[in-house]
Amino acid sequence: MSPEADGAPASKQPLHALLARKLNNFDVVTETEVGVLEKAIRGTRSFEANQDMVSADDRPSYSSILVEGWAARSKTLENGARQITAIHVPGDFIDLHSFLLRKMDHSVVALSACRIAAMPHDRLRAISEEQPHLTRLLWLNTLVDAAIHRNWIVAMGRLSAESQMAQLVCELYVRLASVDLARDYEFEFPLTQPVVADVLGLSLVHVNRTLREIRGLKLISWRSRMVKILDWERLVEFAQFDPTYLSLRREPR
Amino acid sequence: MSPEADGAPASKQPLHALLARKLNNFDVVTETEVGVLEKAIRGTRSFEANQDMVSADDRPSYSSILVEGWAARSKTLENGARQITAIHVPGDFIDLHSFLLRKMDHSVVALSACRIAAMPHDRLRAISEEQPHLTRLLWLNTLVDAAIHRNWIVAMGRLSAESQMAQLVCELYVRLASVDLARDYEFEFPLTQPVVADVLGLSLVHVNRTLREIRGLKLISWRSRMVKILDWERLVEFAQFDPTYLSLRREPR
DNA sequence: CGAGGTCTTGAAGACGATCAACAAACGTGG
DNA sequence: CCACGTTTGTTGATCGTCTTCAAGACCTCG
Numbered sequence: 001m002s003p004e005a006d007g008a009p010a011s012k013q014p015l016h017a018l019l020a021r022k023l024n025n026f027d028v029v030t031e032t033e034v035g036v037l038e039k040a041i042r043g044t045r046s047f048e049a050n051q052d053m054v055s056a057d058d059r060p061s062y063s064s065i066l067v068e069g070w071a072a073r074s075k076t077l078e079n080g081a082r083q084i085t086a087i088h089v090p091g092d093f094i095d096l097h098s099f100l101l102r103k104m105d106h107s108v109v110a111l112s113a114c115r116i117a118a119m120p121h122d123r124l125r126a127i128s129e130e131q132p133h134l135t136r137l138l139w140l141n142t143l144v145d146a147a148i149h150r151n152w153i154v155a156m157g158r159l160s161a162e163s164q165m166a167q168l169v170c171e172l173y174v175r176l177a178s179v180d181l182a183r184d185y186e187f188e189f190p191l192t193q194p195v196v197a198d199v200l201g202l203s204l205v206h207v208n209r210t211l212r213e214i215r216g217l218k219l220i221s222w223r224s225r226m227v228k229i230l231d232w233e234r235l236v237e238f239a240q241f242d243p244t245y246l247s248l249r250r251e252p253r
Numbered sequence: 254m255s256p257e258a259d260g261a262p263a264s265k266q267p268l269h270a271l272l273a274r275k276l277n278n279f280d281v282v283t284e285t286e287v288g289v290l291e292k293a294i295r296g297t298r299s300f301e302a303n304q305d306m307v308s309a310d311d312r313p314s315y316s317s318i319l320v321e322g323w324a325a326r327s328k329t330l331e332n333g334a335r336q337i338t339a340i341h342v343p344g345d346f347i348d349l350h351s352f353l354l355r356k357m358d359h360s361v362v363a364l365s366a367c368r369i370a371a372m373p374h375d376r377l378r379a380i381s382e383e384q385p386h387l388t389r390l391l392w393l394n395t396l397v398d399a400a401i402h403r404n405w406i407v408a409m410g411r412l413s414a415e416s417q418m419a420q421l422v423c424e425l426y427v428r429l430a431s432v433d434l435a436r437d438y439e440f441e442f443p444l445t446q447p448v449v450a451d452v453l454g455l456s457l458v459h460v461n462r463t464l465r466e467i468r469g470l471k472l473i474s475w476r477s478r479m480v481k482i483l484d485w486e487r488l489v490e491f492a493q494f495d496p497t498y499l500s501l502r503r504e505p506r
Numbered sequence: 507c508g509a510g511g512t513c514t515t516g517a518a519g520a521c522g523a524t525c526a527a528c529a530a531a532c533g534t535g536g
Numbered sequence: 537c538c539a540c541g542t543t544t545g546t547t548g549a550t551c552g553t554c555t556t557c558a559a560g561a562c563c564t565c566g
């Protein structure tokens with residue numbers, strides 16, 4: 001649990017700035033819109049690693065923005081097997097879709113200590129009534145989530161375990177860099193190997209062996225929660241990674 | 254190619270009715286909104302099976318609604334392997350996301366003879382400026398696509414090939430039934446086994462064997478393009494299928 | 507320094523891919 | 537209506553990938 005009281009931001013920058021920075025990657029966010037976002041955000045809550053922040057079948061009355069820590073959307077099957085369908089880093093909405101989907105089709109679990117800020121659904125509804133451009137940016141935000149889902153499907157269906165792993169590293173590096181949380185080809189990566197297994201749909205043992213493979217190829221190193229990309233060009237090539245699906249290009253939307 | 258000239262609807266019902274019926278599953282669509290949709294839809298185009306209707310990297314100026322036939326979103330890798338990330342049936346927007354994503358991150362291929370109707374992006378933009386409720390329904394439509402993606406990820410990562418196959422049948426039956434294109438537990442299914450392989454991320458041979466398995470279990474039969482569900486209860490159980498993720502419940506959105 | 511969590515490795519076996527051939531169904535023209 | 541070619545489906549054999557079970561090593565942090 002973070003030391004400061006809930007509701008008091010830890011970082012110097014205000015809560016809405018993180019979200020604005022993220023949306024600003026898609027298109028220019030006006031001052032007015034930043035103000036609207038600011039007023040829509042309520043206080044924050046903290047969670048420890050492995051806690052469910054939102055549970056499957058919940059009908060939340062607000063959506064949450066991840067402010068600190070890593071989170072994942074996950075589904076657990078009858079036999080106890082778990083599959084993660086998305087990874088979230090600070091600046092991401094973890095459940096914006098619950099605004100219209102209403103009922104959660106999965107849970108969202110904290111992968112490390114997390115802090116989330118709430119945006120009530122009635123505020124989102126007001127935005128959708130009064131702020132068409134901002135609404136389109138929020139919509140786009142969920143469309144990028146879907147594009148990431150599609151990329152995972154392709155990777156799971158048709159890439160080797162090694163390339164799938166490499167894809168994951170590429171995706172996370174680009175996403176983190178887009179919100180200034182990574183640079184110089186390295187980043188903090190708080191996931192354990194069992195969690196990565198649930199991301200890739202593989203067994204823990206196989207993840208470990210896959211990692212050994214791509215370490216042997218000198219593509220990445222991963223020690224004590226830090227991932228370093230040793231050769232970005234070759235990693236991209238090996239993963240068949242094309243970042244354009246993330247829509248990180250500022251244009252009128 | 255369908256016999257009638259392009260632009261002339263084949264079925265008795267007007268083009269926009271199909272879309273309105275689909276959105277009407279989510280929430281009540283008003284007369285006014287139906288009128289707005291009607292005015293936003295342009296003429297139709299026809300395609301033969303296996304033609305690309307939208308290509309990866311395209312920047313379309315309109316989105317398309319599938320009026321007749323089956324389509325799939327697909328991505329082809331360097332080595333020629335193909336993965337399908339979504340299947341579409343009449344009433345579906347095949348590329349609504351291109352309105353905001355701008356650049357296609359995959360192509361959309363006709364799986365059978367298809368007819369699509371166009372909704373220009375400037376019309377969608379006008380809707381997003383003037384019709385907040387309709388905008389939310391269109392947004393929701395893309396959110397359901399994403400929920401389907403997540404379900405596929407879970408199935409690919411953690412279900413047996415047999416259960417994955419069963420999931421697919423369940424999903425398609427429920428979706429078809431929701432637009433009155435299936436009833437009595439049977440439906441026309443124009444996909445060939447190689448295509449199903451690209452959906453499930455398996456090899457053609459393994460799809461064939463998987464099919465033999467679940468035929469042996471008396472769960473479904475599939476002959477001459479017709480799928481019959483022999484025991485819905487057991488199929489749902491076997492597939493661990495829960496249709497709520499499709500949001501087919503009319504409530505205020 | 508000790509204990510829990512995390513990572514690593516070995517061995518055996520299941521699942522799915524690939525290669526190769528053949529059978530059945532379908533559609534078309536003679 | 538049948539013959540023929542093409543497409544789609546089926547099966548066998550072999551091989552590689554990934555899972556499972558099990559044990560042991562390495563951290564890291566109190």
